[in-house]
Amino acid sequence: MGDKADVWQGTLALMVLKTLQAMGPLHGYGIARRIEQISGDLLNVNYGTLYPALLKLQQEGYIDSEWGVSDNHRKAKYYKLTRAGRKQLAKEAREWRQATDILARFLTEPERTS
Amino acid sequence: MRRFRAWLVRLGGMFRKGRSDAELAAELESHVQMHIEESICAGMTPEAARRDALMRLGGVEQAKEAYREQRSLPWLDALLQDLRFSARMLRKNPGFTAVAALTLALGIGANSTIFSFADLIVRRPIALPDLNRLVAVSEIVTSTEEKGISPANYLDLKAEPHGLESLAAYQYWSAVLSWEGGSEAVTGVQVTTDFFSALGMQPLLGRTFLPDEAEPGRENAVVLSDSFWKSRFAGDRNVVGKKITLNRRVFTIVGVMPARFTFPLGAHLFWVPLAFTPKERTERSELSLGAVGRLASAATVEQTRVEMQTRWARMEKEYPDATFGRTLRVVPLLDDIVLDYNRQFALLLLGVVGFVLLIACGNVANLHLGRAAGRKQEIAIRTSLGAKRGRLLAQLVTESVLLAVVGGAVGLLLSFWGVHVLRSTLPPDVQEFCDLNELRVDFASLIFTLLLTFVAGLLAGVAPAWQQTRDYVLGALSETGARIAGGRGHRLRRVLVTGELSLAVVLLIGSGLMIKGFATLLSANPSFAPDSLVTMHVNLPPERYGESNQAKAFSDQLLSRLQSLPAVESASLASGVPYSFYDDRAAVRIAGRVELPSRQLPMVMPESVCPAYFRTMHIALREGREFDVRDVPSEAPVAIVSESMAVRLWPGESPIGRQLAVVTPNRRSGAITVVGVASDVLHEIYDHSFRSILYLPYAQAPPGSMDFVLRSQNAGPNLLALARAAVQEIDPNIPIDHLETMTQKIANQTSGLRYVARLMAFFGGVALLLAAVGVYSVVASSVNERRSEIAIRMALGAQPRDVLALVLRNEVLLTALGLGIGIGLALALTHVVAGLIYGVSSWDLTIFTGVPALLACVALLSTSIPARRAMRVDPMVVLRYE
Numbered sequence: 001m002g003d004k005a006d007v008w009q010g011t012l013a014l015m016v017l018k019t020l021q022a023m024g025p026l027h028g029y030g031i032a033r034r035i036e037q038i039s040g041d042l043l044n045v046n047y048g049t050l051y052p053a054l055l056k057l058q059q060e061g062y063i064d065s066e067w068g069v070s071d072n073h074r075k076a077k078y079y080k081l082t083r084a085g086r087k088q089l090a091k092e093a094r095e096w097r098q099a100t101d102i103l104a105r106f107l108t109e110p111e112r113t114s
Numbered sequence: 115m116r117r118f119r120a121w122l123v124r125l126g127g128m129f130r131k132g133r134s135d136a137e138l139a140a141e142l143e144s145h146v147q148m149h150i151e152e153s154i155c156a157g158m159t160p161e162a163a164r165r166d167a168l169m170r171l172g173g174v175e176q177a178k179e180a181y182r183e184q185r186s187l188p189w190l191d192a193l194l195q196d197l198r199f200s201a202r203m204l205r206k207n208p209g210f211t212a213v214a215a216l217t218l219a220l221g222i223g224a225n226s227t228i229f230s231f232a233d234l235i236v237r238r239p240i241a242l243p244d245l246n247r248l249v250a251v252s253e254i255v256t257s258t259e260e261k262g263i264s265p266a267n268y269l270d271l272k273a274e275p276h277g278l279e280s281l282a283a284y285q286y287w288s289a290v291l292s293w294e295g296g297s298e299a300v301t302g303v304q305v306t307t308d309f310f311s312a313l314g315m316q317p318l319l320g321r322t323f324l325p326d327e328a329e330p331g332r333e334n335a336v337v338l339s340d341s342f343w344k345s346r347f348a349g350d351r352n353v354v355g356k357k358i359t360l361n362r363r364v365f366t367i368v369g370v371m372p373a374r375f376t377f378p379l380g381a382h383l384f385w386v387p388l389a390f391t392p393k394e395r396t397e398r399s400e401l402s403l404g405a406v407g408r409l410a411s412a413a414t415v416e417q418t419r420v421e422m423q424t425r426w427a428r429m430e431k432e433y434p435d436a437t438f439g440r441t442l443r444v445v446p447l448l449d450d451i452v453l454d455y456n457r458q459f460a461l462l463l464l465g466v467v468g469f470v471l472l473i474a475c476g477n478v479a480n481l482h483l484g485r486a487a488g489r490k491q492e493i494a495i496r497t498s499l500g501a502k503r504g505r506l507l508a509q510l511v512t513e514s515v516l517l518a519v520v521g522g523a524v525g526l527l528l529s530f531w532g533v534h535v536l537r538s539t540l541p542p543d544v545q546e547f548c549d550l551n552e553l554r555v556d557f558a559s560l561i562f563t564l565l566l567t568f569v570a571g572l573l574a575g576v577a578p579a580w581q582q583t584r585d586y587v588l589g590a591l592s593e594t595g596a597r598i599a600g601g602r603g604h605r606l607r608r609v610l611v612t613g614e615l616s617l618a619v620v621l622l623i624g625s626g627l628m629i630k631g632f633a634t635l636l637s638a639n640p641s642f643a644p645d646s647l648v649t650m651h652v653n654l655p656p657e658r659y660g661e662s663n664q665a666k667a668f669s670d671q672l673l674s675r676l677q678s679l680p681a682v683e684s685a686s687l688a689s690g691v692p693y694s695f696y697d698d699r700a701a702v703r704i705a706g707r708v709e710l711p712s713r714q715l716p717m718v719m720p721e722s723v724c725p726a727y728f729r730t731m732h733i734a735l736r737e738g739r740e741f742d743v744r745d746v747p748s749e750a751p752v753a754i755v756s757e758s759m760a761v762r763l764w765p766g767e768s769p770i771g772r773q774l775a776v777v778t779p780n781r782r783s784g785a786i787t788v789v790g791v792a793s794d795v796l797h798e799i800y801d802h803s804f805r806s807i808l809y810l811p812y813a814q815a816p817p818g819s820m821d822f823v824l825r826s827q828n829a830g831p832n833l834l835a836l837a838r839a840a841v842q843e844i845d846p847n848i849p850i851d852h853l854e855t856m857t858q859k860i861a862n863q864t865s866g867l868r869y870v871a872r873l874m875a876f877f878g879g880v881a882l883l884l885a886a887v888g889v890y891s892v893v894a895s896s897v898n899e900r901r902s903e904i905a906i907r908m909a910l911g912a913q914p915r916d917v918l919a920l921v922l923r924n925e926v927l928l929t930a931l932g933l934g935i936g937i938g939l940a941l942a943l944t945h946v947v948a949g950l951i952y953g954v955s956s957w958d959l960t961i962f963t964g965v966p967a968l969l970a971c972v973a974l975l976s977t978s979i980p981a982r983r984a985m986r987v988d989p990m991v992v993l994r995y996e
Contacts (some may be wrong), residue, residue: 001657005412013531024574027144027148028141028144029144029145029148029149033152033897040395042586044170047142047145047177048176048177048180049180051138051142051177051180051181052181052183052184052799053184054182054558055181055185056120057185058123059120059123059124059184060117060119060120070144070148072148072151074147074148074151075139075140075143076143076144076148077140077141078146
């Protein structure tokens, strides 16, 4: 697992928000698995950063949590997107797309031949 | 906004640790279980699935720790922890805590008291609404800096508003308040009818003045000040409509102003309408009024100044004589009240108490270091348990700041008391430049105290904390580590004590110079013998004494009565005696010299005197003759000049027989012949530079004002009462003021400065005491730590004398160094004091040697107690203890 990249600082929050938008209310384990799956198992969600990140999002009011029961009848804490979270997701996604577009254009610039 | 919300939630998180810890544990547990179940489903054995889950989870405890940090505010957590620990440490050492906190309380209390006073005299000397919209308008005589505005010029400026909403004028008015069976000289203010509205003040009772009360003959209305109302009418709420008699005229009370209204500053009791007489309406040379204006809503001070000065330039062309040598000044009212002088004094006092606080901080830092030895083990243990240096530093500094907060709280209480003491002991003439009722510990003082508390805590705490955590690895856990002689801690303590001594030297030299300066002021006119000289200022009401023969008749009558009083050697009168604020100037033209333009003529102080003046004042005549009965209006005009004037105008020759003419803006006198030269007299207490006095005989040059002088070897209260009675027998309705001996006059005029000097001496004493305590504690602890060294030396044959030398050698060097630095600093700083008060010089041999000698003695005395203890060390006892 050493060759799997840890999630970049700052992008985890965005991934969490997107995951909750796509999947609806979900517990921490589910979120982690989903992010790992989407990344094609290239990313490894460090659990020690996942829970503080969830807490931070909750403190900022972007997500909400409540205890529920999982598919296999296990008690689990479920997180869900709030209205503010939805807005924040749209905003951050837009910003990311812009940033990556710019970078992409930069990197596809043909090399000068001299 | 989101961040703030998160911050609030985290702040809240600090108080719900238990519950959310359990919640997180449950959440992590369910996470692990889900992972295991899925792995089992994928075909792993339960054991392998569990191992894999825990590996992936990356350590439950680390996850919990990271979570906790996000949950609350770790630095705040640490701070609270430090505070709790510090409080425990301070409680555990009540002796140390009390001494250190009280030392800081003294320093902080002194600072916040003086700050309250400085803030009052510099920033808010008077409580007027919209003070920043008020401007003072005045004409300034460039040669004397005399300030005021003449009635006609005022009326011209008022006629065109120039960005002012209103322009009001006022004038002090000495009057005799009389009632059935008594009378008293009082001071009031004559004001234009728009005065109160220009200042934005409403009366407490009744009304202010109506426009038609400004007409001559209708000005019989009076508005009382709060103090007058309370003292004379016992705060009677039905006072409006009652009558009082001023200068034999009846005035109807129309209103009472609230206590906070004290404009213009000073000890006046009431306001009456200012009704210009036709003569006054054309008066352009007498600067008899003060003017205050309120800016129109859109105007700025600069615009108004430019506009008014344009108008002034026109007036200069129209009335070149009356405006000669004058400029128009338009400044914010606050700048008119707060002089540079007041600012400098405020700074001086703040500097003084600032030094006291620095010394106090030095002492507390010393106390911290003194405890360092005993805390070595504690710090060592905490280090070995993993505390980082930053954390230890933070903890020690927190402790110092907490100590300062305790000291600051006590200091704040002290400052409430201190402000009270200031208010009741400040000399009354302070009221001339601030409203003492407004002196209190206000919000600004609180903020200042708070800031100062933190600064003091840091000042006292950072260096010792740095020192204590510096070699925390070295020798930490070994008991003998504590007994290694003279470590770095000691070096720091010596530096601190040296600094304290230097500051104390500066303070004491400063206050010494001030006290010495007063002695110089008081002995400036040594020939006066001020104890046996009585002076009295008489205000002749112009209504009854406007003609010069009326005034002459009065003064002749009074002089003969005064001369016949028991024990009076001689009596005389002058237009203004020295130290009476009399300050007239006139240009002189010397006969037979090249005609200079009037602006370049030499200026002198003309003074009309009666023949006996020189004898009464003990002013020696150097040449020629005194005035006598020959010098009457019908004879040729004569003059006596002061020595300085003689030397200045006729260098190298005798002025006797020379002629000169006095030139004022309005006229030029005929030729006056000099008949005598009198020795110099200083007229100003603080400015000794001007000594050119031109004495004129009273009969030939009737004075505008009258100061009577009496010489008597028995100048007690009895004589003062007799002098007052003599005036009242002639006319009971003549206001008398400044009836006092010359000694009292000098004391009254210097009371503000004497007060400052006393304050400085007091704080100097506090500084001395603190420094002495500092020296003592350093030497004492040094002796204590070196007991075993001393014991070994003694066991090897050292005599008590050698031990004494060992202990003293360092301290003597330190004291010498501290004193040397102090003297250097004092030399650099004392010119500030010297610039403030005439008579205070920045160099004075006795003070610059006496003060260090005194401090050296005190330092030696503080050293002697622990040194004697060192000499009595019993080697057997100490070494056995090892």
